[in-house]
Amino acid sequence: MDQQSRTGDRFRIRIVRRWYHGCWVLMGLCPPVIAVHDRMDATxxxxxxxxxxxxxxYLALRLFPGNPVVRPGRFLGVLVLVLGGTAILLDGGAAFFIVSLPMFWIYAATQRQAIGFIAAAATATLIGNFTGSPFSPGNVVFTxxxxxxxxxxxxxxxRVLEHGEQxxxxxxxxxxxxxSELAVAHQRQGAAEERERLAREIHDTLAQGFASIVVxxxxxxxxxxxxxxxxxxxxVSIERTARENLAEARILVGAPAAGDSRPGGLAPALRRILDRFxxxxxxxxxxxxxxxxxxxxTTIALVRxxxxxxxxxxxxxxxxxxxVVLAGGPAGVELEITDDGAGFSPVAARGFGLNGMRARLAELGGALTVTSSPGEGTRIFAVLPTRVRT
Known part of the structure; x- marks a missing residue:
């Protein structure tokens, strides 16, 4: 059971107790006062x-619940005495006793204490019945x-409340x-996603640069x-490739390259890549x-x-x-790369590169479409839904 449910249960219990307290005042305290209203004797x-x-x-207990002077046990003791006294004075008291029964369970510290107070209250009410005049057998039976x-x-x-608490x-x-298990699962999922992201970054940056340098x-x-x-x-190409990879690494972490106070745009970055290619x-x-x-x-994703x-x-x-075509379409930024090479079957492709491109674009809400067949060349179409300024 969560905190919200427990709070709701406590709120409902408070509402029920308030209703009972109101009923106890109306049906317990008021009837004895009204019953003797027309009498002119000491009763x-x-x-x-x-x-x-x-x-x-009762008011002192309600208004100062933490006061050590006003203890629930003292209130219940006064209630027992008043039940006995009104039973003597009003020739009965069974109704007042029955209406007051929940008070003993609400304010008693233990079950044994509640039962003891109830027994004492019943005894006081019965004594009042036998002491008062005339004797009322019905009050004894109801008591x-x-x-x-x-x-x-x-x-x-x-028993019900204890079972509910358990x-x-x-x-x-x-x-x-x-x-706890969900947090561990989220942590593992986050770690797996981070490993996948690092693998994709390494493949798209360091691996490509090293492969070019090796060739x-x-x-x-x-x-x-x-x-x-x-x-x-x-x-010279090796040196330039290494420098460009270093610049791309700085762009990736958000720092401008040495001697450049502003990040380069997407089109210049693609021109440098194509010139080198x-x-x-x-x-x-x-x-x-x-x-x-x-x-x-967006720039980094399309460059990769x-x-x-x-x-x-x-x-x-x-x-x-x-x-290579870079344009701004109705869906956002569009990048198309085509070649007249041997082609392949996209369904049978199992390379990490295509999956990495799809994942990178999907993270930004974009999509990658690969169109190719053996002997027919290849078309790569990437789109990212971002607003552009031309």
């Missing part, structure tokens, strides 16, 4: 004094019925255990003796790049998609021409 003023003493004790019914009903209610404790423990380094080493000039150019591969690239101003996360797509073209496509 009238004695009854009023007893009821006033009981009402004063005994009230005694038995009050004890049995109180014990049953205590069930609440069990449910509370189960809830805490479930919340250039192998080519430069092979041409050191036969074509030193080409090897020198390849070394042409220089490294010698392929023909047709690019239409609209100068779009978009946020950093471009890098991954070009890496796949280099490794698998065997293409001669690559087309």
């Amino acid at each position: 009238k003023y004695t009854t009023w004094a007893l009821v006033a003493a009981l009402a004063f004790t 005994l019925i009230g005694l038995a019914g009050g004890i049995l009903l109180g014990l049953w209610m205590d 069930r609440a404790r069990v449910l509370g423990a189960e809830l805490e255990r479930t919340q 250039l380094a192998e080519a430069a080493r092979a041409g050191l003796e036969t074509d030193p000039e080409a090897s020198a150019g390849q070394l 042409v220089e490294d591969t010698g392929l023909t690239v047709d690019a239409e790049l609209l100068d779009i101003d978009c946020d950093q996360r 998609c471009t890098q991954e797509s070009l890496a796949n073209v280099r490794k698998h496509a065997g293409a001669a021409t690559v087309g």
Whole structure:
């Protein structure tokens, strides 16, 4: 049972007690006062004094519940005396006794104490019946019925409440255990998602950069003796690739590259990537790049998609021409990359790169569409729903 349910239960119990207290005042305290209203003897003023003493004790208990002077046990003791006194003065008192029975269960500290006070109140009421005149057998019978019914009903209610509290404790423990297990599951899920994100970042940045550097380094080493000039150019490409990767890493963590006080836009970043791709591969690239101003996360996502797509073209496509189009469409920023290479079956593709691109775009509310078939080239279409300024 959660905190809200327990609060609701306590609120309902308070409402029920307030209703009972109101009924006790109307049906317990008021009838003796009204019964002696027309009498002119000492009975009238004695009854009023007893009821006033009981009402004063009750108000003190309600208004100062934490006061050690006003204790529930003292109030119940006064109630027993008043029940006995009114039974003598009013030739009965069974009704007052029966109406007051819940008071003993509400304010007694234990079951034994409640039963003891009820027995004392019943005894005082019976003594009042036998002492007062005339004797009323009906009051005796109702007093005994009230005694038995009050004890049995109180014990049953205590049993019900105790069972409810036990069930609440069990449910509370189960809830805490479930919340703990859920927190552990969320923690594991968060760790798995973070590992996946790191793997995707490493694949799209460090792995691609290192792969390019390795290819250039192998080519430069092979041409050191036969074509030193080409090897020198390849070394320059290695240096430039490393510097650009460093700049991209700084953009990724939100820090500008050294000597640059503002982050670069999406179109310039794509032009640098395409220029390097042409220089490294010698392929023909047709690019239409609209100068779009978009946020950093969108820029990084589309840059990574471009890098991954070009890496796949280099490794698998065997293409001669690559087309790249960056535009702002009705759905947001649109990036299209096509090649005239060997193509493949997207359904059978199991590479990490395509899945990584899809996950990256999905995190930003975007989508990736791959259209390809063997011998027909490949089309990569990425869209991100972001507002752009052209």
